[in-house]
Every structure is written in structure tokens, then in C-alpha cells.
Amino acid sequence: xxxxxWAVLLILFLAGAVVYAHATTTTEEYSxxxxxxxxxxxxxxxxxxxxxxxxxxxxxxxxxxxQPFSPDEVGSLRAFLDAGGxxxxxxEEGNANPLLADLGSSMRVRPGNLSSLNRDHxxxxxFTVSVVGNDTLFAGVETARVNRPAAVEGGEPLLETSPFTWxxxxxxxxxxxxxxxxxxxxxxxxxxxxxxxxxxxxxxxxFAENPKFIENLQPIRVDGIHSRTGTKSPIINTxxxxxxxxxxxxxxxxxxxxxxxxxxGRKRDE
Numbered sequence: 245x246x247x248x249x250w251a252v253l254l255i256l257f258l259a260g261a262v263v264y265a266h267a268t269t270t271t272e273e274y275s276x277x278x279x280x281x282x283x284x285x286x287x288x289x290x291x292x293x294x295x296x297x298x299x300x301x302x303x304x305x306x307x308x309x310x311q312p313f314s315p316d317e318v319g320s321l322r323a324f325l326d327a328g329g330x331x332x333x334x335x336e337e338g339n340a341n342p343l344l345a346d347l348g349s350s351m352r353v354r355p356g357n358l359s360s361l362n363r364d365h366x367x368x369x370x371f372t373v374s375v376v377g378n379d380t381l382f383a384g385v386e387t388a389r390v391n392r393p394a395a396v397e398g399g400e401p402l403l404e405t406s407p408f409t410w411x412x413x414x415x416x417x418x419x420x421x422x423x424x425x426x427x428x429x430x431x432x433x434x435x436x437x438x439x440x441x442x443x444x445x446x447x448x449x450x451f452a453e454n455p456k457f458i459e460n461l462q463p464i465r466v467d468g469i470h471s472r473t474g475t476k477s478p479i480i481n482t483x484x485x486x487x488x489x490x491x492x493x494x495x496x497x498x499x500x501x502x503x504x505x506x507x508x509g510r511k512r513d514e
Contacts, residue, residue: 271283273308273472274307274308274446274471274472274473276291276466276473276474277474278448279448280448281447283447284307284446284473286448286451287446287448287458287466288458288462289461289464290463291465291468292304292465292466292468293468293469295320295324295469296320298323298465300324300328301329301463302464302465303331303332303461303465304321304332304464304466304467305332305333305461305465305466305471306332306333306467306471307334307466307471308471308472308473309333309339309340309467309471310470310472312342312470313346313470317470318343318346321343321347322347325437330436331436332381332438332440333437333438333439333440334440334446335439336441336442336443336444337353337355338352338354338355340439341353349399349439350398350434351397351398351399352396352398353396353397354395354396354397354441356411356413357411358392358405358410358411358428358430359371359392359409359410359417360405360406362406362409368417369412371389371390371405372389372390373389373390373393373404373405373406373430373431374386374387374405374406375387375388375402376402377400377402377432380460381460382403384460385457385460388445389450389454390403390430391442391444391445392442393440393442394430394442395411395429395430396430396431396439396440396441397429398432399432399433399434400433400434401429401432402429402431402432403430403431404427404428404429404430405427405428405430406427407425408425409425409426409427410423410425410426411428
């Protein structure tokens with residue numbers, strides 16, 4: 245009977261492991277719970293959920309923001325920048341523009357579909373840009389690989405496309421109609437504030453393309469409140485809450501241990 249009890253426990257454990265692995269992953273773009281090509285599960289960054297009292301010795305990344313910033317949060321970011329902290333905003337949809345305005349920046353993200361002939365890939369949206377500014381973020385980097393970035397207007401240019409670049413408005417993969425060739429800035433800075441028009445530089449599939457850039461960012465923290473690195477999955481969010489709430493975690497462990505103790509206690513009595 246004891247052998248049967250162990251077998252049942254093993255089956256339950258394996259089944260639970262499979263369910264857990266499935267329930268704790270997602271396919272949401274930019275999510276740190278997404279191990280796929282478009283997730284950020286491999287991004288070596290600490291997530292923070294409070295913008296007050298930020299450490300100015302680190303870089304704060306706001307990745308593909310999709311939530312508005314309150315006046316208090318804007319004030320915290322201003323204080324962070326004034327203290328020497330480095331703020332990097334990666335956005336290709338223009339959602340960061342209200343925050344940039346609130347921070348008093350002249351930089352703006354101009355959404356589009358930049359494509360280029362300066363590529364070694366069949367996809368014209370996956371191409372190489374040149375480092376044109378002197379910045380520690382790109383120390384030791386001459387070129388970067390981007391994936392359909394947005395243009396960044398204003399500020400001091402840091403990354404620029406080749407002259408053989410166009411905004412592929414109709415998405416046909418070639419220059420046509422009123423589309424014209426020209427250079428475009430896809431990353432710029434004003435003081436300690438940097439705007440990158442390509443959030444996909446941080447997804448798992450792009451790590452091998454820009455390893456030195458990712459290395460230069462360390463130590464880095466991600467704003468988990470406004471970035472799209474989280475998830476809408478209620479299961480994952482519940483598990484995260486349990487993991488970060490000691491009393492809840494202790495209660496779950498107790499619920500798991502009690503049935504096992506009951507089974508083996510019953511076997512002893514028999």
C-alpha cells in the first residue's frame with residue numbers, strides 16, 4: 245500500500261508540474277512570462293513596481309508603455325533624471341509621447357513602418373542602423389539590428405538608418421507610390437533621457453543580434469507598472485502574488501503538506 249501511495253503522489257506531482265509549466269507561460273508580446281521569440285523572459289532586468297526613490301546608479305527601462313503616468317509618477321521620474329539616473333524609453337507606437345511632453349522633452353516617437361535596403365535578410369523591416377552619437381549605451385557598438393522601428397524626432401541622434409530607408413506605408417515590402425528614400429533617426433537623447441523607436445530590441449529573438457548593447461545596459465530595471473512586460477493572465481498574476489506574499493505562500497505550502505501527512509499517518513495506523 246505504501247508503494248501505491250508513493251506512485252499516486254508521483255503521478256500527482258508530474259501532472260502538477262505539467263499544469264504549472266503551461267499555466268505560468270504566455271504568448272503575450274514583450275511579456276517576461278513569454279519564453280517565445282517575442283517575449284522578454286531572457287531579459288536580465290529587475291522589475292520594479294514603484295517609481296518613488298529610484299536608484300540613480302541604474303538604468304530604468306520603460307518598454308512598450310501602455311499605461312498613463314500620474315503626476316506623482318512623472319515627478320518621480322523627473323527627480324530620478326535630476327539625480328543623474330538614466331531613463332530609456334523603448335516605444336514604437338507613440339504611447340510614450342504624453343510622458344515625454346510631461347517631462348519637458350522635445351523628443352517624440354513617430355509611428356511608421358520603416359524598411360531599408362541596408363539588410364542581410366529577406367525581410368526589409370529587419371535591417372541595420374549605424375551608431376552616430378557618442379553614448380555609453382552604445383560603447384563598443386558600431387551598428388545595431390532593428391525590426392521595423394519608428395522614427396524619433398528631436399534630441400541628439402544616436403542611431404540612424406542608411407539613406408536607402410523608407411516608410412513602407414502600404415506594407416508591400418518595396419518602395420512604391422509616394423514613398424521616398426531617406427535617412428531616419430531611430431534613437432535619440434536629451435541629457436539622461438533616451439528614446440528608442442524599437443521595443444523589439446529587448447525580445448528574446450533579438451538578443452543575439454545586439455549582445456553588446458544589452459551588456460551596456462547593466463544594471464537595468466524595468467518599470468513593471470507601465471511596460472508591457474507583465475501579463476493579463478489571472479493565473480500567472482495570482483501565482484506571482486502568492487510568491488511575493490509570504491503569508492499566502494506559507495498557507496499554500498501547508499495545504500500541500502497536510503494531505504501528504506494525512507496519507508502517511510493513515511498508513512502507519514493501519
